[in-house]
Amino acid sequence: MNFIDILFVDDHEIMRFVVQKHLESVFKIQTLESGKELYRCLDTFRPKVLILDLMMPGMSGFDILKELRNNPAYMDLIIIVLTAKGSKDDAIECLNLGANDFMTKPPHYPEFIARIKTLLRQKEAEQSIRLESQMDAYRSLVSGLRHEYNNIFGTLRLFIQMVDWNGIEYFREKMKPVLDSIQRGLSLIDSFNQFFVSELQNPKKISLSETIKTAIAKKSLDHVNLSLDIHSFDISLMGNQDRLAQAIFNLIDNAVHAVVNTSDPQITIRTEAVSDGYCLRIRDNGCGIEPGKVRKLGEVFFTTKGALGGSVHDNKTTGTGLGIPISHQILRLHGAKLEIQSVLGKGTQITVHFPQSILLD
Secondary structure (H helix, E strand, O other), rough: OOOEEEEEOOOHHHHHHHHHHHOOOOOEEEEOOOHHHHHHHHHOOOOOEEEEEOHHHHHHHHHHHHHHHOOHHHOOOEEEEEOOOOOOHHHHHHHOOOOOOEEEEEOOHHHHHHHHHHHHHHHHHHHHHHHHHHHHHHHHHHHHHEEEEEEEEHHHHHHHHHHHHOOHHHHHHHHHHHHHHHHHHHHHHHHHHHHHOOOOOOOOOEEHHHHHHHHHOOOOOOOOEEEEEEEOOOOEEEOOOHHHHHHHHHHHHHHHHHHOOOOEEEEEEEEEEEEEEEEEEEEEOOOOOOOOOOOOOOOOOOOOOOOOOOOOOOOOOOOOOOHHHHHHHHHHHOOOOOEEEEOOOEEEEEEEEEEHHEEEE
8 A cells, every 4th residue: 555645636637647747756646636535535544745726616725724724633734735826815814724835836846845845844843842842741740740749658657657656646736737738649639630631521612701700709819909801791612611710710820829929919810802812811910930931831840839949939839830731731622722921020921812713603
């Protein structure tokens, strides 16, 4: 069996023939004349590259491109648009829909081949980086677990020894910190259960504004100057309200932690419609985050709080480095994106973007 590198979809037979002749010396290529044929192929294998014509009867290249990019199974498929429609507007639309490249007919074939090779090299590099990132996450996971549970079991061992030496009265005196230590271990296990969930179970239509209000109500904000600007009109999406509220709560909790030592602690929570969807913004005027650490937020066990070496802003060491990774995961499962911007000593803004494609009418 010949494994295919490239699928080329074009309703013009001569164009299919010409492109195949120019590319087949470098790649294994199969040509198709319609979107219907393409989907039959995609049911059985994935090519490395899909080349699409735009103007085709039945299902256009625009339709195919949009449909594939809305399906997570095809997000890493390289898609190149090759079309006689060479306007800048067409190019912009295709790139906005998720095309990796856009070329007009007839292409300069040496350049065309070079572009395909470049995109393949980029994909290989991205896969390598992704694998290394996963390995770093696993290393961090093991290291963090070892640190946390060494502390917990070390506390229990010392406690048992002290009870043995001092009698049952010591047990009564020190029971609370030991129970707190055990609860921390149980909370870590619960956090991991949330972090490693790979899909939402039984998603339902939920109100975004109600979910945000639920998250806000879970956190005591009496000691901060809170500014709320939550739109009253209903925005809905498919998901799990409890889990989405937990993700938003984690972000609000971080903002509260950041303003603990601020003389005039302020947190703003607002929603706004944007051109490509809807945004939730959580802004604080707290301690901010060092520039080199912003990009590390979201890594498992990385924290700016007391635990695992982070700064202690409130005399507590409750940071586990799991809050933002869990929020990332929950938001990703809902189709939303998280962005963190921060200025050291000035404050932080967290933006949750809900794309138009996941919102319900």
